[in-house]
Amino acid sequence: RKEVEQDPGPFNVPEGATVAFNCTYSNSASQSFFWYRQDCRKEPKLLMSVYSSGNEDGRFTAQLNRASQYISLLIRDSKLSDSATYLCVVNSGNTGKLIFGQGTTLQVKP
Amino acid sequence: DARVTQTPRDKVTEMGQEVTMRCQPILGHNTVFWYRQTMMQGLELLAYFRNRAPLDDSGMPKDRFSAEMPDATLATLKIQPSEPRDSAVYFCASGFQGWGYTFGSGTRLTVV
Numbered sequence: 733r734k735e736v737e738q739d740p741g742p743f744n745v746p747e748g749a750t751v752a753f754n755c756t757y758s759n760s761a762s763q764s765f766f767w768y769r770q771d772c773r774k775e776p777k778l779l780m781s782v783y784s785s786g787n788e789d790g791r792f793t794a795q796l797n798r799a800s801q802y803i804s805l806l807i808r809d810s811k812l813s814d815s816a817t818y819l820c821v822v823n824s825g826n827t828g829k830l831i832f833g834q835g836t837t838l839q840v841k842p
Numbered sequence: 843d844a845r846v847t848q849t850p851r852d853k854v855t856e857m858g859q860e861v862t863m864r865c866q867p868i869l870g871h872n873t874v875f876w877y878r879q880t881m882m883q884g885l886e887l888l889a890y891f892r893n894r895a896p897l898d899d900s901g902m903p904k905d906r907f908s909a910e911m912p913d914a915t916l917a918t919l920k921i922q923p924s925e926p927r928d929s930a931v932y933f934c935a936s937g938f939q940g941w942g943y944t945f946g947s948g949t950r951l952t953v954v
Contacts, residue, residue: 764940775933776885778942819885828939829898830875832885 733758736822738833746841749810753836755803755820764823765796767805769816770835776819779805810840844868848934848946855953860922863949865934866915874917875935875943876909885933891917892939924953 738755745751757765765782780787782794782803793806803820820833847866855861867874875890889899889909899909906925911917921928929952937943 766942775945775947777945781942823940828873828892829887829890830935830943831887832877834884 734833735759735824735831736820736833738820738836740834740836742837742839744839744841745810747810747812749840750806750808751810751838752807753805753818753820753838755805755833757801757803757820757822757831759822759824760798760801762801762822762824765803766821766823767792767794767803768819768821768832770819771816776832779818807838810838812840812842814838815840844944846934846936846944846946848932848949850949851947852950853952855924855951857925857953858923859953860920861924861928861951861953863919863932863934863951865917865919865936865946867917867934867936868944869915871936871938871944873937873939873943874911875933876917876919877933877935878930879933879948880930888919888932921951924951926953929953 736757767779768776769779770776782796786795791808795804817835817837819835822831849864873892876888877885879885888902891911894911908920931948931950933948935943935945
């Protein structure tokens with residue numbers, strides 16, 4: 733079983749839709765969690781950190797459920813420019829290893 | 843904006859040749875990662891350093907890959923000898939433990 737698992741998609745949604753991605757992790761000692769965004773042929777870029785209390789940044793909301801060991805990302809009012817691959821990232825326990833999921837591809841269509 | 847600089851941007855080499863990739867982390871960052879990305883495997887962690895000390899290189903094929911950090915401004919990843927299966931994009935990232943990390947734009951390696 734992979735340490736970090738995501739549904740690869742693709743998710744094809746119309747503009748304005750709300751879309752949610754989930755991610756599960758296996759190491760219960762994991763301490764930090766992130767969502768990264770990667771555009772085609774570009775490097776991953778930090779989208780947002782994920783906190784136990786949940787956090788919101790504009791149209792993006794991230795949540796963490798430690799008991800169930802999953803992380804979610806909600807995108808509201810999706811834009812064409814949101815089309816990308818979204819990577820779930822876990823800082824694994826006290827080793828500090830940063831482990832990436834396979835990524836979920838989002839395609840927003842007009 | 844501070845950024846992680848990787849060189850070269852692209853590299854095409856023949857099988858058996860040595861390849862060296864370089865990374866200049868953001869000044870002050872104490873953690874540096876090397877990742878490899880392919881379509882099939884996604885982002886694989888190869889090695890990482892904290893305060894220039896190697897912490898984990900279990901993701902690297904030891905017989906041909908080596909990673910070093912000779913000083914705080916330079917991390918290197920070397921492949922000797924290179925093989926076609928090493929063709930991938932190699933990313934370097936730097937940051938502080940527990941915080942988000944910044945990636946360089948990568949080195950696209952093609953081994954023919």
